[in-house]
Amino acid sequence: MRWRYVFLFIYILFLMLPIYWLLNMSFKTTNEILGGFSAFPREFTLASYRTIFTDPTWYNTYINSITYVLINTVISVMVALPAAYAFSRYNFIGDKHLFFWLLSNRMAPPAVFVLPFVNLYSAVGLFDTPWAVALAHTLFNVPLAVWILEGFMSGVPKELDETAYVDGYSFPSFFVKIFIPTIAAGIGVAAFFCFMFSWVEMLLAKNLTSVAAKPIVAAMTKTASTSGYELGLLAAAGVLTLIPGAFVIYFVRNYIAKGFALGRV
């Protein structure tokens, strides 16, 4: 009985260690970080955080990231809603193949798409804008959102649709007034997954931007800058990057398992 808790404790310690170390580093000066091993900051400082919140080259990267993540989440969910409805309610030629093909998009390595995207977006003037990253991420997020939403929608009996038509609702007003509220949890979960994927994705985000739309994941991972090593600053940026995910997951915590099962529980 006791052992169960011991193992659980060790496991949680193991999970939390890198997060603690990041937090630890973010409150140290770069000299202390480079100076040697210390389990807690000897000279506690908020200087790194102060820099991030005052220096536009830092806080703008957060704004850029949040901009393309929000654009991407909105586009992905808006596009996926009608698609998922079609897959859950209608039979059409090749529907099963198309549905599977959507998911197989997720199996392609993002690196494959870097070159065509860079070339394409440069040609149409989207390079180094939040739209470039937002649109590139829809390639992976729309299929995911379709799968998650389809699972939730298929859990709603089609008799609900019929009842609404019988009661006089037109399709658009049924969809907006009744169907969307009914699957609100599914929309929340789909939005969460789009948000998280877009927020943590680095390769496309880094390569499709240079200065004007530089995202936090790009800023955070440049180890050396003109002013030398700034490890405390990078650690503080890392801590701040964890916060939105923790915040968003709170709202969908009861449905998240269903989301990982793509809405099929």
Add this chain to the structure above:
Amino acid sequence: MSLELRNVTKRVGADTYIYETNLVLADGSLNVLLGPTLAGKTTLMQLMAGLEKPTTGEVWFRGKNVTGVPVQKRNVSMVYQQFINYPNFSVRENIAAPLRVARMNEAEIDRRVMQAAEILRLTPMLDRRPSQLSGGQQQRTAIARAIVKDSDIILFDEPLANLDYKLREELRDELPKLFAQRNCIVVYATTEPAEALLFGGNTATLHEGRITQFCPTARGYRRPKDIVSARVFSDPPINTHAAVKVNGELTLVDGPQWSLGDGARDVPDGNYTIAIRPHHVTMKPVAANSATIEGRVLITELSGSESVIHFKVGNETWVSQSHGIHPVEVGAQARLHVDTDQILYYGPSEELVG
């Protein structure tokens, strides 16, 4: 003035759900669609409502062809087997929904919702969400929504099937009263002959996408016009057996020979398939003209008030349904009594002769 299906068929891909069907339902009538699962009851209702378009044929309502008219413009209501309510609306808003869509004025909506809630005893739950109600209350909410507008057609698709026994009994008694003073066409689908008999009105028996008989319920029950209708309209299943009738004597194939009383006087001699309902085959003789049949007992089901015994006669399985508890050993030879006046005689093409 009525709802008419004219030569209607429904095919989906290679499957035929409804074979060519003609049906006339009169205004103010109560109609039961009786048939086993997959007989086509739901499809037929969807065609009547306008939720599905017939593959061929036409649907007419009060002298107008409404075949292509969408369900929103047909003024129908429907209640499903599953308890379908709008989960994001309160019970009050659920009931009010069809009236709101029709842009009725607020005072009238309120009056009607209260009236419907009163009838279905939902008044204390009006501000709850459907998910906070019991199954019976959820279904009553769905029924309230169906009766709150003055629909021309109200369709019930096995509304009581998912309810437990007690709630079912309760709603079963209430439902017919709801439509008593209305001038709408009520269609009620069920798999249970007992429900059809309770509702009265007319009954259409359905079998594999065809209406086998449509007539007043009591007549359909007493004199099913063919064996298929008789089977659909009998629970437990009706007994059938090949037999030969000669001079007031009936000989069952691999079975007993009975001398018939006056009941079958009008039936000419010949080969028949006879059919007799289980409750006319009893452990004790109850009728004036009674004959005996023997068979090996296969299964016995005892409920509080009756015994159902399945037994084998020749190649046929017979079912007997008797009042009271009659313990019988499985495998034993049983001797049962048949009311020969109740025998239905079906000719070579399975049509009712007498």
